[in-house]
Amino acid sequence: MAQNEDDDYEYRIKEGDHIVLKRGDVYKAVQIQRKKKVIFEKQWILLDNVVGHLYSTTFEIASGGTLQPKEDKETESSTDVKVAGTDNRNIVDDGKSQKLTRDDIETMKEQGLKNEEIIQQLIDNSSTFNNKTEYAQDKYIKKKKKKYENTVTVLKPTCRIIAMMYHGREPGKICHLRYDTLAQMLTLGNIHAGSKVLVFETCAGLVLGAVMERMGGYGSVIQMYPGGGPVRAGVECFGFPAHFHDMLHEFPICHVNALLAGTLDTGAKDPTAVRWLGTTETSIIAEEKHLNAAAEQEQIQPEAERQEGSPADERMETNTGGDAGQDREKLEREKRQEAKERKVKLEEKRRKLAAAAALLEGRNADGLVIASQFHPCSVLLGLIKFLSPSRPFVVFSQFKETLIECYTKLKEQGGTVNLMLTDTWLRHYQVLPDRTHPLLLMSGGGGYLLSGMTVATDHSEPPAEEPAPKRQKVKDSEG
């Protein structure tokens, strides 16, 4: 049995874990922190109690928002009324069928009645319930259950759950990328362990996280990012083990042209610095100088901040008197410490940039995944240059028109085959005895994909005419 305990260890919820709360079809990702309250489905809950329980446990929300593991799941039998009508010819909507008032229900809730008991009360006090058909009764109970339900299930995050959560909660943040579309991207991109994949996304890190999950910590992912830094909120939700982050690299998209031209100086931190240093001064001395300059700049910053807070400092000086000199010394030390930290950070950033650049320089990446709010055409044409021949790429866009342009440009430029512009259509079904049908509501659109495969562009031959047999074939198939 001791072994059994060990078996369970990885399935237990621990403090600091990233988890997903679920009720019905609603998900919310949170991190477990002691004494931290989170709001879920209009209820405050405290997550302290879930630590130590197994993942996928369902909890009941008690007063004060604490969670208690639900005892038994078989409470269905409590509402077995077996009198039912055959049709609704005698059911009149007079608004008076429910004899309980709003206040009555509120009082019941305040008394701490279980939701099953409240539902039973509602049924007992409904004059039309027994006349409803069996199916209508079932529907009534389900609806009420959903309303008075106060349970929550704690899940381990996976790509499936997080993609569904983002699509349900914040589709705007992920460019309306539906989960089935994301699934297509991962498959069309042949994302798997051991490859080197480029990702450009502005989907809060969801796409990046999905790619990382599929690679399982093997290989490398290079996140190409716009602006000041990569967005990875979605990646956090996955709660990856630390070693997954070793495979993750980042490269600012503003350096792509320099890298392609071979003029990228990985010693420089930002584009302005590249100008300062020029391309010839790549010696360590120059880098050092730059670093020192940057560190000094950073030094000025905290000083300015400190001056704002000077009244407090002065007060302290008058209070403690003799400690003033010490204080100043401490300040100096802090400043030096901060400068050192900055330098270390800068060094780290430079090292990361150099590492990412080294990965890209060979132009032998195995896959390219693009999903952003930027115009995909320039992104695709810029980044596809980093791919080896015979490697898949996939571009997502919320709009079809942008991908039509990509398609046309790629056709003109050559170097790709198997170009496909697609979207997927997703339909959910209600499957119940004698009541099976598609769900009444379905998602209108989950975006479009352009996928294809790179091939070698031959520079030796001129971009000659297509050979006769091929031309003929193309004409045949088009006609």
Add this chain to the structure above:
Amino acid sequence: MSFIEYSNLIQDGDVAIVHLGHNSVTAVKVQHGAQTQTRFGVIRHSTDLIGQRYGCKVTCSKGGWVHVLHPTPELWTVALPHRTQILYTTDIAMVTMMLELKPGSVVCESGTGSGSLSHAILRTIAPTGHLHTVEFHQQRAEKVVEEFKEHRVDHLVTVRNQDVCKDGFGVTGVADAVFLDIPSPWEAVGHAKAAMKKHGGRLCSFSPCIEQVQRTCQALTERGFEEVRTLEVLLRVHNVRPVTLQLPDFGPDSSSSSSQATEEAPPSAAPNPASLKIKTTTPPREMPGHTGYLTFATKPRT
């Protein structure tokens, strides 16, 4: 070459995908001295393929050319020899994500069929996962074993030649996910549950008919599966092409000046002033309207 690892150069014994244009591909087993006939002429393996880079353009004897691609499960799906009806990439993608497959996953599958899904599963669960696949048709089981060996993924898969509805998957308490593509999946639900880890896992059943779905859902609920969801996913292909639309002639317009009229004429309309060219997509005349219903469920901890 391997279906789970990219390599740059084509070698003797590889399986290469020859791209003949317009989504037409065939799989070729590369062998010294061998030849492959295409409609553009012959490809001589020793000179045209071996030692060349994947993605290269090969000029065939008749002057036509083809591209030689590195195999992937997706290319294999469109190139493989059919021994049964197969699952295509759109459904495979959905199955992979909804079953939460990733490197290290242990998966049970039945039937193996032509191995279309099997290759995609192997790609995803490599290098540390394992696939236990069950095929009751002896010849098909033998054939697929041969293919796994050729594709250098045999170390990740065990093929069992037995009836999954009677004998189960041949393993118990090991699977993170189970996939069923058999005529009577409801008869295998119990075995599926037994094959899955004590801590739980995901199940998917693929059925073309709604009656099959109905019975499967019932069996799943009876066996204590949770989160039973049925869905369908369809691929829509958009053919990109320029379209020319004619503009009607309303006759001379007396209300506006003649100079304005010429300005408004579209620039692309030079040869025929009464038409407009737009870049758009057209749907294919026919498309697959139904492949199968996908039913997913979660096995809770037992």
